[in-house]
Amino acid sequence: MASNQVRKDYLLNRWVVIATERKKRPTDFVTKPSANNTDVCPLCPDNEHMTPPAVLVYLSSDETVKKEKDQNGLCHKNWLVRVIPNMYPVFAPPTKKDDLTKQSPESERAVGHHEVIIESPCHDNHPSTMKLSQLVYTISAYLDRLAVLSKKSYVKHVSIFRNHRKEAGASLSHPHSQLITSPFIPTILAEELKASKNYWNKNSKCLFCDVLNKEAAGPRFIWKNNSFVVFAPWASINPFEFWVVPKQHKSNMLCMSGGEMHDLAETMRVCLGGLRSLLNDPPYNFGFHTVLPEDAKNYYHWHLEVYPKLSTWAGFEKSTGMFINTVSPEDAAAELRSAVQAETNL
Numbered sequence: 001m002a003s004n005q006v007r008k009d010y011l012l013n014r015w016v017v018i019a020t021e022r023k024k025r026p027t028d029f030v031t032k033p034s035a036n037n038t039d040v041c042p043l044c045p046d047n048e049h050m051t052p053p054a055v056l057v058y059l060s061s062d063e064t065v066k067k068e069k070d071q072n073g074l075c076h077k078n079w080l081v082r083v084i085p086n087m088y089p090v091f092a093p094p095t096k097k098d099d100l101t102k103q104s105p106e107s108e109r110a111v112g113h114h115e116v117i118i119e120s121p122c123h124d125n126h127p128s129t130m131k132l133s134q135l136v137y138t139i140s141a142y143l144d145r146l147a148v149l150s151k152k153s154y155v156k157h158v159s160i161f162r163n164h165r166k167e168a169g170a171s172l173s174h175p176h177s178q179l180i181t182s183p184f185i186p187t188i189l190a191e192e193l194k195a196s197k198n199y200w201n202k203n204s205k206c207l208f209c210d211v212l213n214k215e216a217a218g219p220r221f222i223w224k225n226n227s228f229v230v231f232a233p234w235a236s237i238n239p240f241e242f243w244v245v246p247k248q249h250k251s252n253m254l255c256m257s258g259g260e261m262h263d264l265a266e267t268m269r270v271c272l273g274g275l276r277s278l279l280n281d282p283p284y285n286f287g288f289h290t291v292l293p294e295d296a297k298n299y300y301h302w303h304l305e306v307y308p309k310l311s312t313w314a315g316f317e318k319s320t321g322m323f324i325n326t327v328s329p330e331d332a333a334a335e336l337r338s339a340v341q342a343e344t345n346l
């Protein structure tokens with residue numbers, strides 16, 4: 001007898017079949033780490049000349065961190081974090097020829113910014129094993145670039161994301177995240193905005209605040225600290241997917257306080273560490289959902305979504321936009337909860 005369940009996302013009009021009939025254990029998903037690329041790494045220290053000049057570097061200076069950029073042919077060395085333009089940008093800055101008053105994205109050149117945030121000078125130092133202070137630098141660099149780029153008139157959205165391992169799209173194994181700005185709000189964000197606005201109009205409450213309160217005390221809860229709650233979303237489309245949601249209601253992650261940055265670093269360290277130990281350092285992607293429109297302040301709530309890449313979307317998913325997940329979010333949460341707990345005891 002089929003006991004599979006159909007579930008709809010909290011916000012999106014997106015459906016998933018939780019196919020527990022095909023029940024799998026975490027060990028069924030463990031893959032062999034891909035062979036290390038032995039090419040010279042352009043993101044490693046001393047290879048700065050192999051990349052475009054940095055738009056931001058953090059340098060340690062006595063007790064504090066100095067923020068600089070590469071200019072006049074000078075490449076800063078001994079950096080803590082380095083942000084560079086992507087060599088093959090998806091969106092590129094406007095030139096004099098671009099008419100920025102035109103608002104139609106369909107017919108325009110892809111105008112914007114595409115940057116690479118090099119998270120650490122150490123080639124093998126990923127957030128799942130990184131020192132908290134290093135992860136705080138990375139988060140701080142995200143916010144510095146978000147602040148600068150979101151002021152530009154042609155930037156309507158800033159997407160900050162990470163691809164981990166080749167299987168999840170990382171072309172270089174050196175720890176890095178990326179940032180892409182777009183001249184319009186991408187579909188998933190637009191849908192989340194619309195759904196949370198409708199909810200606000202009906203209930204005068206933030207949908208995410210409600211979800212957070214419910215999930216913090218339920219079977220999909222994974223972890224929390226002073227500022228963040230982590231849970232497996234009700235309609236996860238990826239096995240072992242989890243979301244990190246701030247307790248403070250804010251639509252834009254730029255509003256994060258210093259304490260919240262530290263707490264986010266801790267959350268990412270232990271949760272990505274738990275994922276790593278549970279599934280032998282699996283490939284994953286993560287993306288921050290944060291929005292710029294001022295009027296979204298009340299109804300939108302920024303968050304981080306983490307998608308382990310453990311299954312392949314095939315004919316059904318690609319042709320319907322509906323998904324099959326063979327691990328229930330409740331089972332995923334139970335496994336992740338103990339793996340993350342073990343990380344916090346390290």
Ligand SMILES: [Zn+2]
Pocket residue numbers: 041042043044045122123174
């Ligand atoms: Zn490297």
Ligand SMILES: [Zn+2]
Pocket residue numbers: 206207208209210248249250300301
């Ligand atoms: Zn909220």
Ligand SMILES: [Zn+2]
Pocket residue numbers: 192289303305
């Ligand atoms: Zn989201």
